[in-house]
Amino acid sequence: MQLLTLLGVAWCLAVAAILLPHRRALIALWREPVMRHPLLIVESDDWGAGPLEQAAALTAITDCLARHHDSRGRSPVMTVALILALPEANAATRARLLDSPEFAPIFTALQAGIARGVLAPQLHGMTHFWPPALARAALVQPQVAAWLAAPDLTEQLPSPLQSRWTDASELPSLPLDDALVRAAVAEEVAAYTRLLGTPPEVVVPPTFVWTATVEAAWAAAGLRVLVTPGRRFTSRDGAGRPAGIDKTMRNGEPGEGEAIYLVRDDYFEPLLGHTPEHALAALARKTELGRPCLLETHRNNFLTAAGGDPDQSLAALDRLYRRALADYPTVRFLSCAELGQALYDNDPAWVERDRHRRFTIWLRRVAGLPRFGKAARLIGLLPLLNLFARPDRLHP
Ligand SMILES: [Zn+2]
Known part of the structure; x- marks a missing residue:
């Protein structure tokens, strides 16, 4: 039990160590509009x-x-x-x-x-x-x-x-x-x-x-x-x-x-x-x-x-x-x-408002961030977050 707790704490620290240096880019990618159509x-x-x-x-x-x-x-x-x-x-x-x-x-x-x-x-x-x-x-x-x-x-x-x-x-x-x-x-x-x-x-x-x-x-x-x-x-x-x-x-x-x-x-x-x-x-x-x-x-x-x-x-x-x-x-x-x-x-006819769709696109965007994407995959953060992504194809 103690070992599991330790592992959990270590994982959380690793996540923080990956997120913190990239926080600005991660926020900017969230704010960047998601277009609803190709x-x-x-x-x-x-x-x-x-x-x-x-x-x-x-x-x-x-x-x-x-x-x-x-x-x-x-x-x-x-x-x-x-x-x-x-x-x-x-x-x-x-x-x-x-x-x-x-x-x-x-x-x-x-x-x-x-x-x-x-x-x-x-x-x-x-x-x-x-x-x-x-x-x-x-x-x-x-x-x-x-x-x-x-x-x-x-x-x-x-x-x-x-x-x-x-x-x-x-x-x-x-x-x-x-x-x-x-x-x-x-x-x-x-x-x-x-x-x-x-x-x-x-x-x-x-x-x-x-x-x-x-x-x-x-x-x-x-x-x-x-x-x-x-x-x-x-x-x-x-x-x-x-x-x-x-x-x-x-x-x-x-x-x-x-x-x-x-x-x-x-x-x-x-x-x-x-x-x-x-x-x-x-x-x-x-x-x-x-x-x-x-x-x-x-x-x-x-x-x-x-x-x-x-x-x-x-x-x-x-x-x-x-x-x-x-x-x-x-x-x-x-x-x-x-x-x-x-x-x-921010016209809803063109710009996606649905948070779940935006989250799914954001995950794809952050996966491509140099260094962050690789590290986040390595410690299992991206695979974990991807469990919450929309499974359907958003386009076309
Ligand atoms: Zn020119």
Whole structure:
């Protein structure tokens, strides 16, 4: 009897020793919303001011999306993160906006997709770089000067300079002046509002480098949803890599002001060899954990000018939706703005309220926590808790 008591006490101590160091993560995973349905959103970046080939690509994507419907009759939504301007030749700081006549076919195709409810515009940036940094870099980097002589695909700029919210004219990059950041955010939000006829609700920071100052300025300008990779990079390091992580975040967590975060850390880039099956595996993982599946993609997959194979990418997109609907009859399509609103409202139509279901999903989430999951399995804690999980499949 005494031995049993001792063993019991030792087990309780072991449980406490495992729980205590992970308590914050365990609580955060409990607070993170559990989605009631499999959710699939393909997030496509870098559209807007640029090559005219985008017009045909956006029209073809619109037609592809409109062919599919979820159980509610809703077609898939592709979010398009927009670049609002390209600079004038040899003038990094003077902008040609998306509504100038030269970009008219792109703007028309974009608006047609929005009108059909399958393209959802999001703010990416006035430009995909910080103009003064580009001007400085052009003085010493011939490649940048050549780009600036005939600005077109921002994808062709050196990667560090594609970050808008840090000065990467030298590496490691330097922070921007707060007042200049606030003025630039006000300018891009005003431009987006004028162009699209409605203020932006969702923003995707270019290259996922941004700062608390940028975020506060976006929130003050009315942005409600910030798409993130789950952590905030604030700079580029000496080798040009995104660096300076000062915050991590989960879906639905509040950011600055009224804004909330979404996490996008899965990919569907046919150019990089990602197949529909690759994307479906991500949907399966996210669904298992009660999370929305946001797939990152870029316009370059759909543009020959940017090295893409439009026919192959469109066929892959089409197959992805066909397979998703076949494998997940309850999958739902929506935009990030709608998802953000559902999370903000804790809307019971989208967010699970049933504690038993939430507990079951939480167990799956904590099992994947590095170190905790393994240790908790080893001492029998997870197997014990799993006895109380819902035995039925929650999805699809
Ligand atoms: Zn981008």
